[in-house]
Amino acid sequence: MFTDTNNFPLEGEVRIPSGCAVSAIIDRSGGRMTGEKIIRSIATMHDRSNGLGGGFAGYGIYPDYKDYYAFHLFFDDRIARKETEDYLAAHFEVVYSSEMKTRKVAGIKGEPLIFRYFLYPLSKRLANSLLDEEQYVVRCVNRINTDIKGAFVFSSGKNMGIFKGVGYPEDIGRFYLLDEEYEGYMWTAHGRYPTNTPGWWGGAHPFGLLSYSVVHNGEISSYDANRRYIEMFGYKCNLQTDTEVITYIIDFLLRVKKLTLEEVAKVISASFWSTIEDKSEDDRRQETFLRKAFPSLLINGPFSIIFGYEGGMMALNDRLKLRSMVCAEKGDLAFVSSEECGIRVIQPELDSIFAPAGGQPVIYTLREGAEI
Amino acid sequence: MKDMFIPAEYEVVRNPDLCIACRVCERQCANEVHKFDSDLGKMIADSTKCVNCHRCVCMCPTHALKIVKSDDTYKLNGNWPMRTMNEVYRQAATGGVLLSSMGNPTENPIYFSKILLNASQVTNPPIDPLREPMETAVYLGKKDVEIKRDARGMLVDNLPPQLKLTTPIMFSAMSYGSISYNAHESLARAAEELGIYYNTGEGGLHSDFYKYGKNTIVQVASGRFGVHEQYLKTAAAIEIKMGQGAKPGIGGHLPGMKISDDVSKTRMIPKGVDAISPAPHHDIYSIEDLRQLIYSLKEATAYTKPVIVKVAAVHNVAAIASGIARSGADIIAIDGYRGGTGAAPTRIRDNVGIPIELALAQVDERLRQEGIRDNVSVVVGGSIHSSADVVKAIALGADACYIATAAVLALGCHLCRSCHSGKCNWGIATQRPDLVKRLNPDVGKQRLVNLVHAWTHEIQEMMGGMGINSIEALRGNRLMLRGVGLNETELRILGIKHAGE
Numbered sequence: 090m091f092t093d094t095n096n097f098p099l100e101g102e103v104r105i106p107s108g109c110a111v112s113a114i115i116d117r118s119g120g121r122m123t124g125e126k127i128i129r130s131i132a133t134m135h136d137r138s139n140g141l142g143g144g145f146a147g148y149g150i151y152p153d154y155k156d157y158y159a160f161h162l163f164f165d166d167r168i169a170r171k172e173t174e175d176y177l178a179a180h181f182e183v184v185y186s187s188e189m190k191t192r193k194v195a196g197i198k199g200e201p202l203i204f205r206y207f208l209y210p211l212s213k214r215l216a217n218s219l220l221d222e223e224q225y226v227v228r229c230v231n232r233i234n235t236d237i238k239g240a241f242v243f244s245s246g247k248n249m250g251i252f253k254g255v256g257y258p259e260d261i262g263r264f265y266l267l268d269e270e271y272e273g274y275m276w277t278a279h280g281r282y283p284t285n286t287p288g289w290w291g292g293a294h295p296f297g298l299l300s301y302s303v304v305h306n307g308e309i310s311s312y313d314a315n316r317r318y319i320e321m322f323g324y325k326c327n328l329q330t331d332t333e334v335i336t337y338i339i340d341f342l343l344r345v346k347k348l349t350l351e352e353v354a355k356v357i358s359a360s361f362w363s364t365i366e367d368k369s370e371d372d373r374r375q376e377t378f379l380r381k382a383f384p385s386l387l388i389n390g391p392f393s394i395i396f397g398y399e400g401g402m403m404a405l406n407d408r409l410k411l412r413s414m415v416c417a418e419k420g421d422l423a424f425v426s427s428e429e430c431g432i433r434v435i436q437p438e439l440d441s442i443f444a445p446a447g448g449q450p451v452i453y454t455l456r457e458g459a460e461i
Numbered sequence: 462m463k464d465m466f467i468p469a470e471y472e473v474v475r476n477p478d479l480c481i482a483c484r485v486c487e488r489q490c491a492n493e494v495h496k497f498d499s500d501l502g503k504m505i506a507d508s509t510k511c512v513n514c515h516r517c518v519c520m521c522p523t524h525a526l527k528i529v530k531s532d533d534t535y536k537l538n539g540n541w542p543m544r545t546m547n548e549v550y551r552q553a554a555t556g557g558v559l560l561s562s563m564g565n566p567t568e569n570p571i572y573f574s575k576i577l578l579n580a581s582q583v584t585n586p587p588i589d590p591l592r593e594p595m596e597t598a599v600y601l602g603k604k605d606v607e608i609k610r611d612a613r614g615m616l617v618d619n620l621p622p623q624l625k626l627t628t629p630i631m632f633s634a635m636s637y638g639s640i641s642y643n644a645h646e647s648l649a650r651a652a653e654e655l656g657i658y659y660n661t662g663e664g665g666l667h668s669d670f671y672k673y674g675k676n677t678i679v680q681v682a683s684g685r686f687g688v689h690e691q692y693l694k695t696a697a698a699i700e701i702k703m704g705q706g707a708k709p710g711i712g713g714h715l716p717g718m719k720i721s722d723d724v725s726k727t728r729m730i731p732k733g734v735d736a737i738s739p740a741p742h743h744d745i746y747s748i749e750d751l752r753q754l755i756y757s758l759k760e761a762t763a764y765t766k767p768v769i770v771k772v773a774a775v776h777n778v779a780a781i782a783s784g785i786a787r788s789g790a791d792i793i794a795i796d797g798y799r800g801g802t803g804a805a806p807t808r809i810r811d812n813v814g815i816p817i818e819l820a821l822a823q824v825d826e827r828l829r830q831e832g833i834r835d836n837v838s839v840v841v842g843g844s845i846h847s848s849a850d851v852v853k854a855i856a857l858g859a860d861a862c863y864i865a866t867a868a869v870l871a872l873g874c875h876l877c878r879s880c881h882s883g884k885c886n887w888g889i890a891t892q893r894p895d896l897v898k899r900l901n902p903d904v905g906k907q908r909l910v911n912l913v914h915a916w917t918h919e920i921q922e923m924m925g926g927m928g929i930n931s932i933e934a935l936r937g938n939r940l941m942l943r944g945v946g947l948n949e950t951e952l953r954i955l956g957i958k959h960a961g962e
Binding site: 307308309310311312313314315317318320321322346347348352359361362363371374375377378379380381382383384385387388389390391408409411 | 581584585586588593594596598599600604606608615616617618620623829832834835927928929930931933934935936937938939940941
């Protein structure tokens with residue numbers, strides 16, 4: 090499904106554990122900023138990456154096309170591009186398409202063809218599919234990623250975009266001109282330290298599904314339990330990465346099961362039974378129910394994730410807090426980072442800074458009435 | 462030559478220097494192997510009667526006894542071993558079906574011992590169970606529910622009834638009748654203390670044990686022995702026994718000599734007459750009939766108790782399990798071909814059914830493929846030897862394990878495989894009052910509690926090593942398993958990779 094650039098097995102053919110750095114900024118007033126700050130933040134944690142993957146997600150970056158799905162695609166070659174564009178034309182109204190604007194950066198090489206499309210589902214196709222609109226888009230993304238050789242949709246949300254590739258994250262950021270071309274109210278970033286050499290751009294993070302994006306640092310020990318469970322509900326874990334399965338789990342609980350973010354946190358990073366025993370009657374009942382109903386979606390082993398969605402983000406650690414993560418606020422700005430230095434470097438003075446406890450979700454959202 | 466002499470398989474060896482002729486062995490042996498010969502002035506033994514239960518060896522105060530494999534042999538023959546020849550002689554003499562007890566003892570592969578576990582190194586940390594919480598509690602029952610909220614927006618717990626286990630181990634079905642009153646009392650009290658469940662088997666529930674109801678699973682089998690309203694209502698869960706790993710395709714056997722007054726009363730059957738359960742439930746000739754029985758039992762208990770359907774691991778067990786999962790059962794129990802029994806025809810025990818590891822792997826995978834794994838919990842039994850087997854079974858996809866052979870071993874059983882004779886020297890598989898009283902329920906309970914505690918500690922150690930601190934993150938986590946010395950077909954069926962991959 091993904092062409093080989095060296096002799097190593099590709100992402101999806103083997104499971105590759107990674108260490109990582111994560112970082113995020115949100116302006117809760119809806120003020121827009123370029124990617125310059127988030128690049129500096131993740132660059133400070135350079136040693137937490139090893140040059141084998143970096144990426145960003147920007148929210149609010151496509152205000153002129155905010156009602157359209159923004160697809161970002163990697164192509165190995167023009168044949169893959171042609172095949173994909175035929176597929177897109179058959180399923181979507183393509184409002185605008187272009188090659189992604191990039192600049193040459195030393196240290197970034199072997200980049201695939203990178204294209205961007207703003208799309209809307211063809212109404213007749215959508216109606217015939219008997220799916221809701223989002224499910225239709227997800228289905229089409231899966232189809233391209235699974236069936237078209239050499240093509241990979243790596244971003245598919247509205248008014249947001251994922252930018253990623255093989256290299257150090259700061260180089261990837263400059264490669265995509267995030268510091269000049271885009272302005273958004275929220276950015277997340279990821280620097281990867283894989284223990285293996287995937288060498289494939291699609292394997293970098295963030296991982297996205299519609300407007301959801303996940304950056305993750307850790308290696309979860311529950312992977313196969315989670316994967317085998319979530320695949321019952323139509324998800325296909327092609328990449329065999331933690332980030333992919335975590336994204337699907339959150340999507341399932343949030344979008345399909347309609348849980349709140351806090352409830353999602355109590356499923357995937359559940360409190361210990363002994364802790365639940367000591368909680369108030371209401372909390373005890375809620376959390377016991379969630380653990381009983383979704384035991385296979387408990388994510389075990391070390392992780393720190395930043396989950397981005399339209400209008401906000403959630404930072405969450407595993408229940409034992411086996412990965413570092415700090416949160417901070419300054420006025421309307423809120424920050425999350427693997428290390429404090431990733432925040433101080435862009436905002437030396439802070440109103441507050443703290444390390445959330447294991448399993449304690451930290452949710453930052455746009456303030457009510459914020460214009461984006 | 463109507464009844465040919467068959468030499469003893471095992472020989473009782475007494476060290477004359479150590480024997481003090483205290484006659485403990487004589488008093489302890491219900492098979493009357495030992496006796497004091499006053500002419501010779503010493504103890505002698507008739508090895509032909511010995512079942513090798515080791516009771517005399519354990520009780521001998523001077524350790525003067527041992528049992529050895531007899532070296533008496535027919536002319537050696539790779540094709541006709543002595544045991545096979547003896548079986549022919551026995552049947553030629555009696556015209557009867559050969560009877561055996563306990564699980565299949567043949568030397569087929571034990572897949573659990575060909576599966577290895579993972580541990581964390583560098584990229585993620587092992588978790589220390591001595592210093593961090595390590596959760597082994599599980600809830601058994603249906604999980605697939607619509608999310609519902611009350612007026613305040615709070616989640617409503619609309620899950621069907623669940624069984625809560627503090628550790629993923631339960632005592633599997635052993636009926637009162639096949640085992641003794643004291644054995645049942647030991648199991649019931651241990652289950653209560655451990656926060657788990659024991660299973661009555663198909664022999665009803667002695668009225669003295671109703672007080673352990675909240676830790677009791679009652680069985681409804683094809684003979685319907687001892688089934689009545691109060692029996693169902695007392696239990697924490699109800700198990701429909703469709704089959705048993707030791708004897709798939711046939712019903713339970715209880716020899717008449719084990720049917721005492723109390724057993725007769727509890728089972729609601731005549732005293733001293735063989736109790737042979739019908740092979741099928743005569744109200745279940747197909748899957749749609751099973752559904753009716755499941756719902757009859759649920760109606761009878763006002764939908765307050767989970768219903769378990771127990772089947773033997775047979776060739777098409779995955780399809781059968783899928784049918785059961787769609788029939789309203791809350792839990793499926795699968796019993797592998799190594800599972801124990803108090804009495805089974807030898808040919809059935811040794812030749813029918815499949816290994817639990819393969820059955821479990823296929824059932825779990827099939828239920829997931831069909832998207833109905835959440836409809837049921839899966840409990841497996843049929844030779845769970847140790848905590849490592851529990852961990853491997855859960856990683857293959859089980860929610861919990863049933864143990865019975867290991868439990869009777871804890872009570873003293875030495876697997877002499879003679880339960881059907883009713884003369885169990887350990888007081889377990891017998892109804893003879895003089896033998897039953899040898900099993901002290903206080904001691905029996907404590908040994909069972911010790912065993913499950915020990916296994917739980919070991920489970921926690923292995924989980925911690927894998928970087929897992931909650932048993933639910935282990936369930937179905939097959940990446941934690943690797944096969945060793947297995948061929949590609951076996952690996953495919955188990956859904957695991959080979960070691961080194």
